[in-house]
Amino acid sequence: MTWPEERLSGSVSSPQALTLAELAELAGVSTATISKVINGRTEVAPDTRALIEGLIREHGYRRQRQRIRPSPLLELVFHELAGDYPIEIIKGVQEVARRNHVAVVISDCQGDHTPGRTWIEDVLSRRPTGVITVFCGLTESQRDQLAARQVPVVMLDPLDIPGPGIASVGAANWSGGLVATRHLLDLGHRRIAVITGPPDALSSRARVDGYRAALEMAGVPVDPELVRTGDFQIRAGLKQTKELMRLPDPPTAIFACNDGQALGAYWAAEELKLRIPHDLSVIGFDDMPAMHWAIPPLTTIRQPLTEMGQAAATMLLALAEGEPPTQNRVELGTELIVRGSTAPLRLP
Template sequence: MTATREPYGSAPAQPLTIAQLAELAGVSTATVSKVVNGRSEVAPETRALVEGLIREHGYRRQRRRVSQAPLVELVFHALEGDYAIEIIKGVQQVAREHHLAVVVSELRHRPVAGRDWIDDVLTRRPTGVIPVFSGLTDEQCAQLAARDIPLVLLDPTGDAGSGLPSVGAGNWSGGLAATRHLLELGHRRIAIITGPGYALCNRARLDGYRAALDMAGVPVDPDLIRQGDFLVEGGLAQAGALLRLPDPPTAIFAGNDGQAIGVYQAAHAMGLRVPDDLSVVGFDDLPSMRWALPPLTTIRQPLTEMAAAAATMLVTLARGGPPPQGRVELGTELVVRGSTAPPAR
């Protein structure tokens, strides 16, 4: 394929539009649009041709803003249980006030959205996107920015980076409070089951755990630190390994409420009673945890409020205003119930 440059002669004083670039390259405007917006389904030689013309002549984006659909795109790494329900409730509260609908999608436990997801989003052209406990690649962020689709990260798994607003919780202070509570009850063999290594909240909760032990003068035992996956199955497996140690823990701080239920199951399988033989603390305070047997002591993460804050920031951005700040962090608090008690020995 060769470019026919006669219609324009020498480089024009003004950058070219998509239509002019398409005519010059001998391709469709849709193809040029895909190149400009970072879409992948363009042949390498065609992409190189269009990009070369853009470098030579420049590109003038149309001033007319393409109208967005009245939708908030809410994308979860996994659409499971009370965690997702609390997030959806918070986003819907704000969306309803602004006459927006909420579209929910799932990444099936992938920490980063794939190409199929971004293609669908660009087709829908939502008012904005809120990824929950997941991330986007730099290319995907650029594609959304090129379409004027704002982005707010909720409970991000990693560093949000410059220019990307995000909403999270006080994970370090939550880890500190959970461990301090167990220390104040008299526990010294305190284990922790963390979440996946890529999760920023997981590292912060672990750091809070370490800080509480350090301030109490209790050495950190590496055998009592186990990496989980924020799933019930992970809590069950890791708690079983901890409870089979020659000197097992008298208390376990699970990285979230799901893993705490796994700890309950491991204790029951080994004939141990919670909290008589083993104290357990979770993290999230999902509504169902008050009905666990015994009711779970946990760290309340204000999920609904976090989601509402993210949706509010998104609406502000969509209307052309700046977010209140780059990072909003809501506080966590200890909720004491029946799963913690002084150690039996």
């Protein structure tokens, strides 16, 4: 179900914001066509849609004064609903939503990093209070359609650096990578490998930069053979660890840039008859609950996912009330959790 845009109120911040009729006159189309684009309807030619969206970006859109309040819903969209990562974030978002008597609608991009066209149509029909994207982003067209309806967006763990004026919440990934690598250095390790996340992911790049910085500060050269590309999946940890341990001079420690890849490193060690931590130290990143029960329990960097969900929901509700954020980027601290998977280097 869509809502005629004439019944909505509010305005985009542009001082030259145009009305529905003014946009129609400028674009040379009917007001019904303008309304279809703003409401996310599909029956508009791509060229016409692009023209109208460009005019809205340039001038803004001024709605009529009569207002229908948004639905008490928070839209929470994930890159993928798999593992403990989304569960911890959902806990944080739902805690804030319950306190504010708001429901949460959850969807995922099924492994893609941008929701599809049907997603934006569904969102616009629900008229939510706001949208939180998790490890994914929106197309320019989707952002324009949400802005035209005054639906605020907060990016949680954004895939890339958010554009100007876009609110986001993340973790201190660079310092987490630095602390993880320093922990291994302090244990005497010098052949320290890293299994990264996706190369285009902001969090992955920051963690690897922290790893490189720690080695450089310790005067240990970064060996390109020890830097292996992963994708935050268990299978990447398994594959890359097996390849690393078959090097002529294998690493004595591995920094896996998430707990899933650390679990893959455990599986590889089992296949190769290596003992953790006696033969190989492993440190992860996330502190997922299941890794408390690994054998041995995983040393990791705690990423405060539940608190990140709380922060994103709190920021979104403030934006929906018209409160400008004190800062567009909120970054929560990470923490080293030492357990049984890391140990001092054993000398030959």
